[in-house]
Amino acid sequence: xxxxxxxxTTAWLLxxxxxxxxxxxxxxxxxxxxxxxxxxxxxxxxxxxxxVIAAGLWLHFFPLSSSKEHASDLTGDxxxxxxxxxxxxxxxxxxxxxASQSETSHSHAPEGDLTKFAxxxxxxxxxSFASFHVSHEQGLSENTAHFSVPTLAGTWWVFAEFGQLKxxxxxxxxxxxxLMMVMVTVIATxxxxxxxxxxxxxxxGTVVDHEITRTDGIPPVVRPGRFHRYFQYLSLFSFSMLxxxxxxxxxxxxxxxxxxGICSYLxxxxxxxxxxxxxxxxxxxxxxxxxxxxxxxxxxxFWAATGTVTFTDDSQRPxxxxxxxxxxxxxxxxxxxxxxxxxTHLMLPGGPQDPRSLTYFLLLLGGLxxxxxxxxxxxxxxxxVWLPDAMEGPTPVSALIHAATMVAxxxxxxxxxxxxxxxxxxxxxxxxxTVSLFLAGTMALVAKDIKRxxxxxxxxxxxxxxxxxxIGGWVAGLFHLITHAFFKALLFLCAGSVIHxxxxxxxxxxxxxxxKMPWTAVTMLVGCLAIIGAGIPPWGGLxxxxxxxxxxxxxxxxxxxxxxLAKIFLSVxxxxxxxxxxxxxxxxxxxxxxxxxxxxxxEHAHESPAVMLAPMVAxxxxxxxxxxxxxxxxISIPGLLLQADSRPHTVxxxxxxxxxxxxxxxxxxxxxxxxxxxxxxxxxGTLGVLxxxxxxxxxxxxxxLLARLFPILYRLLWNRWFIDWxxxxxxxSITLRLAQVVAWVDKKIIDAILDGAAGAVCTFxxxxxxxxxxxxxxxxxxxxxxxxxxxxxxxxxxTGFLRQYLAIVVASIIILFxxxxxx
Amino acid sequence: xxSITVTHYHIVAIILFICGLxxxxxxxxxxxxxLGLELILNGANVNFVALGSPTLSGAxxxxxxxxxxxxxxxxxxxAAEVAVALGIVLSFYHLHGVVDVDEANELKG
Numbered sequence: 056x057x058x059x060x061x062x063x064t065t066a067w068l069l070x071x072x073x074x075x076x077x078x079x080x081x082x083x084x085x086x087x088x089x090x091x092x093x094x095x096x097x098x099x100x101x102x103x104x105x106x107v108i109a110a111g112l113w114l115h116f117f118p119l120s121s122s123k124e125h126a127s128d129l130t131g132d133x134x135x136x137x138x139x140x141x142x143x144x145x146x147x148x149x150x151x152x153x154a155s156q157s158e159t160s161h162s163h164a165p166e167g168d169l170t171k172f173a174x175x176x177x178x179x180x181x182x183s184f185a186s187f188h189v190s191h192e193q194g195l196s197e198n199t200a201h202f203s204v205p206t207l208a209g210t211w212w213v214f215a216e217f218g219q220l221k222x223x224x225x226x227x228x229x230x231x232x233x234l235m236m237v238m239v240t241v242i243a244t245x246x247x248x249x250x251x252x253x254x255x256x257x258x259x260g261t262v263v264d265h266e267i268t269r270t271d272g273i274p275p276v277v278r279p280g281r282f283h284r285y286f287q288y289l290s291l292f293s294f295s296m297l298x299x300x301x302x303x304x305x306x307x308x309x310x311x312x313x314x315x316g317i318c319s320y321l322x323x324x325x326x327x328x329x330x331x332x333x334x335x336x337x338x339x340x341x342x343x344x345x346x347x348x349x350x351x352x353x354x355x356x357f358w359a360a361t362g363t364v365t366f367t368d369d370s371q372r373p374x375x376x377x378x379x380x381x382x383x384x385x386x387x388x389x390x391x392x393x394x395x396x397x398x399t400h401l402m403l404p405g406g407p408q409d410p411r412s413l414t415y416f417l418l419l420l421g422g423l424x425x426x427x428x429x430x431x432x433x434x435x436x437x438x439x440v441w442l443p444d445a446m447e448g449p450t451p452v453s454a455l456i457h458a459a460t461m462v463a464x465x466x467x468x469x470x471x472x473x474x475x476x477x478x479x480x481x482x483x484x485x486x487x488x489t490v491s492l493f494l495a496g497t498m499a500l501v502a503k504d505i506k507r508x509x510x511x512x513x514x515x516x517x518x519x520x521x522x523x524x525x526i527g528g529w530v531a532g533l534f535h536l537i538t539h540a541f542f543k544a545l546l547f548l549c550a551g552s553v554i555h556x557x558x559x560x561x562x563x564x565x566x567x568x569x570x571k572m573p574w575t576a577v578t579m580l581v582g583c584l585a586i587i588g589a590g591i592p593p594w595g596g597l598x599x600x601x602x603x604x605x606x607x608x609x610x611x612x613x614x615x616x617x618x619x620l621a622k623i624f625l626s627v628x629x630x631x632x633x634x635x636x637x638x639x640x641x642x643x644x645x646x647x648x649x650x651x652x653x654x655x656x657x658e659h660a661h662e663s664p665a666v667m668l669a670p671m672v673a674x675x676x677x678x679x680x681x682x683x684x685x686x687x688x689x690i691s692i693p694g695l696l697l698q699a700d701s702r703p704h705t706v707x708x709x710x711x712x713x714x715x716x717x718x719x720x721x722x723x724x725x726x727x728x729x730x731x732x733x734x735x736x737x738x739x740g741t742l743g744v745l746x747x748x749x750x751x752x753x754x755x756x757x758x759x760l761l762a763r764l765f766p767i768l769y770r771l772l773w774n775r776w777f778i779d780w781x782x783x784x785x786x787x788s789i790t791l792r793l794a795q796v797v798a799w800v801d802k803k804i805i806d807a808i809l810d811g812a813a814g815a816v817c818t819f820x821x822x823x824x825x826x827x828x829x830x831x832x833x834x835x836x837x838x839x840x841x842x843x844x845x846x847x848x849x850x851x852x853x854t855g856f857l858r859q860y861l862a863i864v865v866a867s868i869i870i871l872f873x874x875x876x877x878x
Numbered sequence: 879x880x881s882i883t884v885t886h887y888h889i890v891a892i893i894l895f896i897c898g899l900x901x902x903x904x905x906x907x908x909x910x911x912x913l914g915l916e917l918i919l920n921g922a923n924v925n926f927v928a929l930g931s932p933t934l935s936g937a938x939x940x941x942x943x944x945x946x947x948x949x950x951x952x953x954x955x956x957a958a959e960v961a962v963a964l965g966i967v968l969s970f971y972h973l974h975g976v977v978d979v980d981e982a983n984e985l986k987g
Contacts, residue, residue: 855983857911858903865899 056116059109060207060226063236066105067301070243070294073098074287081283088283089258095286096247099293103240110233117205117230119694204229204701208303208367219372220364227303227366230699231533234692235300235467238537241677242459242544243293245670249548250285250451252667253555257282264328276328285325285449292318296460300467305354305364305375308471312350312428312464316343319461323448335444342441346431353424357475360417366471376701379418379475386415386477390710415477415710422480425472426487433465433517436491440779442514443498446506446560450551453506457513458544463536466520470533473524474701478709478717485525489627492518494776496634500641501762501772505550505560508642512586513543515631519606522628526621527707527717528609530696535602537692538681542585542599545674546639549579552663552671553646557656562645564653571660574668576647578675583643585678587636587740592733601682603632604733605693608723611732618714629739636743641758644751887928894921908967908977912960919956923949 077084077091084090210225226232256262257280264276295314302308317340324336358364361378368374429435434442442462446453456462469476469484476484495514502508516539523532552575553568554560569576581597588603590596607628614625651657662668684691702719709715723729750758762769774780852863898917905911928934930945971977 855985857979857982858906861899861902865903 056112056207059112059116059228060209062105062109062112063228063232063301064211064226066102066109066236066240067294067297069098069102069105070095070290070297074290074294077283077287077290081287084283086258088280088286091283091286092247092251095290096244096251098290099240099243099247102293102297103237103244106233106236106240110237113228113230113233114690117698119690119698204699206367208369210303210369214306219362220358222306223304223365224307225303225365226301228301230695231467231470232300232699234533234537234695234699235463236297238540239293239296239300239459239463242540242674243289243296243455245544245548245674246451246455246459247286247289249454249551249667249670250289250449252664253451253551254282254285254449256280257285264326278328281325285322288318288321288325289452289455292322292455292460296464299464303366305357308468309350309354312432312468313347315461315464316340316347316432319445319456322452322456323445325448325452329447331444332447335441335447339441339445342438343431346428346438349424349427349431350429351424353421353427356417356421356424360414360421361475376474379421380701382414382418383475383477386418386710387708390708390713418475419477419479422472422476423483426469426476426480426484429465429469429521430487431465432468433462433521434491434514435465435487435517435521436494437487439491439495439514440775440782443502443507443510443775446504446510450506450547450554453510454544454547454551457509457547458540462513462517463540466517466524466532466536469521469524470529470536473529478707478715479711481525481527481707481717482709482712482715483525484521485624488518488521488523488525489624490518491515492522492631493627493634494778496631496638497772498775499638500634501769503561503563505553505562505565505642505646506547507560508562508638509543509546509550512546512635512639515635516543516586519603519628519631522624523606523609526609526613526624528606528720528723529700529702530693530720531602531605531609531723533696534605534682534693535599538585538598538602538678541674541681542582542597542678545578545582545671545678546586548667548671548674549575549582552667555663555667556660558659559653559656562642564656565646565651566649567647567651567657568660569647571657572647572662574662575671576643578668578671579643579647581675581678583639586639587744588632588736589740590737592730592737595683597679598681598683599678601693603736604729605723607632607732607736608729609720611735612718612723612728615728616718617716620715629735632736632739633743633746636740637747640744640747641751644747648752649754882934884928884934887924887934891921891924891928894918894924906978906980908970908979908982911979912963912967915963916956916960919952923952926952 073095076094077088081088081091084094207228208226210223212224213221214224215222259280261277262280264278292315295311295318299308299311299315302311320336320340323339324332326332354364357375357379360382361375363372363375363378365372366374366376368377431438442457445456448456492515495511495518499508499511499515502511516535520532520535520539523535550560552572553565556572556575557565557568559565585597585599588596588599588601590600592604595601607625610621610625610628613621681692684694700720704719704721706719707717723732749755750761771777894917898914898919898921901914901917902911903914905914926945926949928945930943930948967977970982974981
């Protein structure tokens with residue numbers, strides 16, 4: 056077991072080593088930097104190996120218990136509300152007290168058969184086998200199960216220490232970490248290998264960029280190939296994402312979060328000669344700044360609320376999650392007690408001045424802030440605008456960004472922070488996810504560029520994940536993250552294959568590629584089927600079927616208990632499933648079947664080389680099987696996620712708004728919930744596919760007819776709901792106007808003041824110089840001159856004639872006497 | 879009979895002094911200059927002795943040997959000075975072959 060942190064840390068640091076090697080020696084490695092691809096790919100393959108071995112060790116030491124999966128069956132009426140508990144007025148935030156509470160709850164927690172505790176003596180460094188508890192106060196709720204998640208957490212090195220605040224470099228390993236490490240390295244490996252083929256033209260000494268349209272007469276841009284640079288960024292990207300996954304504290308999360316951001320900036324702007332790419336990269340970066348500002352606020356708020364930045368308990372202090380979970384639990388109890396006693400539930404009993412309610416609001420603020428960062432990274436509704444533009448980067452990079460790294464980081468972080476997120480924040484997450492999945496789904500319907508459709512699809516699917524997480528489907532949301540990573544990477548690689556073959560991504564010029572590129576077409580079909588969640592409800596299907604079903608089941612469970620809001624959520628999700636089927640098969644049909652709209656492209660089309668097809672086939676296989684469990688052992692992705700699920704099996708109720716209550720996820724596995732939800736998703740998806748077949752596959756109806764029939768709707772969708780336009784008009788133009796005003800003030804007023812001041816100083820200096828030269832120097836010089844003159848005059852007296860001297864003496868004495876007599 | 883007073887001594891001293899001064903101003907020979915110097919010093923000595931004598935000056939009783947003592951000092955100092963000066967004269971003569979003071983102008987500014 057002690058090996059697992061070492062293995063995963065190695066897996067994390069290998070891409071960094073590759074990055075450094077390629078940075079320093081990239082151009083010298085092989086012809087035009089060909090060797091840098093070998094270095095980077097070798098590093099990521101080693102990382103993958105380490106991660107897989109670590110996963111194997113993990114499963115060996117912490118086998119998945121089957122009892123937890125059926126916890127719902129055993130628990131009976133789980134939807135009963137948490138009964139009001141007696142108040143604990145002496146509750147304080149003092150760390151020592153919390154620590155002692157953790158101690159007692161450790162000893163009192165019914166450990167049962169759910170988790171396996173083990174003390175390992177020879178721990179690496181100061182690693183401690185910390186078992187993460189959602190620990191509640193002692194004797195609190197008998198109906199609350201205490202789930203302990205097996206976790207390996209520890210610190211390699213304390214980066215800095217400011218009083219109580221420690222900024223460590225450490226690791227936090229639970230089943231989610233293991234799963235993410237494996238997923239990221241698998242996808243990154245596939246994309247590294249694929250890039251050998253896709254980026255091959257960068258190997259030439261000079262590359263002519265034909266994408267840049269120039270006006271007549273000006274030759275196209277010619278630049279040196281940047282093969283090594285590409286793999287350098289790719290390695291840094293992998294390193295950043297793995298570091299983010301492995302992080303055990305807010306400080307590390309933020310550092311790697313920003314590293315991921317800068318890598319995406321570098322890669323989106325990889326073709327830096329293209330103005331569109333530069334704009335897109337800048338847009339991605341700036342939009343992410345907006346989110347990251349919220350994230351910084353959130354980090355500060357979490358730190359203020361819990362007094363620590365480390366996730367798990369260590370020997371001295373309780374971890375962030377422990378304290379946050381206690382705060383949440385306490386607020387829920389206070390609220391339910393206050394609801395009965397005072398008829399008010401909008402505030403904790405002490406009112407707004409109560410420091411405890413302040414702490415809870417800090418927790419809310421922290422959760423919102425973290426989610427704000429995730430909205431930026433995961434391209435959710437208000438900040439989704441950067442993702443479609445990010446398609447300017449090389450296609451494998453889009454695959455990496457959309458599947459494993461950048462946008463996955465946001466969803467992962469929400470999942471990681473789940474124990475610390477209060478229900479009110481989850482409501483906002485669910486709402487944002489719902490809006491995103493709907494808006495992006497509709498935008499994808501009219502997009503013409505193959506990659507842009509996939510980009511909108513990503514936003515939509517990320518919306519599903521956020522929605523799933525927000526409505527309490529922690530396992531469902533993260534499960535969808537993993538499966539989506541596989542099929543979205545696959546879809547992007549297939550799109551890249553098409554673009555590589557035809558040099559265009561415009562679907563209005565494609566069509567009929569099925570015969571020319573059978574491998575690409577079939578693997579892409581697998582990806583499309585996976586993304587719509589193809590499968591027959593009672594039996595099963597591709598990976599997307601399971602993950603999407605899990606989200607739908609949770610939504611259905613919520614809707615069956617909750618109010619209007621929950622029903623709206625469910626209906627939008629169903630609508631989203633319909634849209635998914637429609638847009639993704641529109642893409643497939645437009646690209647691969649039907650007559651070619653531009654024979655020129657079809658003529659030159661060719662199947663991609665094997666180095667590109669192999670990762671596609673591998674990802675296609677993974678897209679099919681990712682939802683299944685390993686035969687005989689029962690190991691599956693949701694099983695692993697369940698192991699990492701730290702939530703108690705209770706209804707999570709909002710202290711501020713009791714109508715918002717999240718049922719435990721295990722209840723959604725019940726047949727009467729799961730089955731209708733499954734059929735709902737199936738019908739919606741099938742309807743979408745059928746619609747796409749009618750319009751684009753069989754072309755019984757003309758899609759452009761619809762555009763003509765509903766011009767307003769079409770324009771609305773084509774202009775992406777005018778959100779970009781709105782930002783452009785409102786935020787960008789106001790900012791630009793403001794910048795102009797500021798620039799004017801700067802130039803006209805501040806510069807004038809500065810220039811005037813400088814001029815005055817110059818004049819004064821000139822006058823002072825004159826004074827210095829003429830008066831001061833003049834005085835000094837004239838004194839010196841006078842002394843010199845006097846000396847040279849007096850010098851003549853000294854003739855060397857002794858008798859003359861004597862005569863002078865005598866004469867002088869006589870004169871002196873005479874003078875003395877006269878006076 | 880004219881009694882001898884301090885003034886007479888003064889006159890003798892002045893004559894001696896003037897003679898010495900004249901000798902110093904006119905002689906180009908270094909030895910002559912030194913001789914003139916001796917005359918000047920002796921003139922001064924005559925003054926010291928005369929002014930120091932209680933008999934002549936009618937000054938206060940007491941031992942009254944101040945003037946004589948100073949005169950003695952001057953004589954001793956003159957002897958020492960002449961010894962040094964004659965040494966200089968000798969070495970000057972070795973260097974230049976003459977003892978002309980007008981030749982001794984090498985140290986002028």
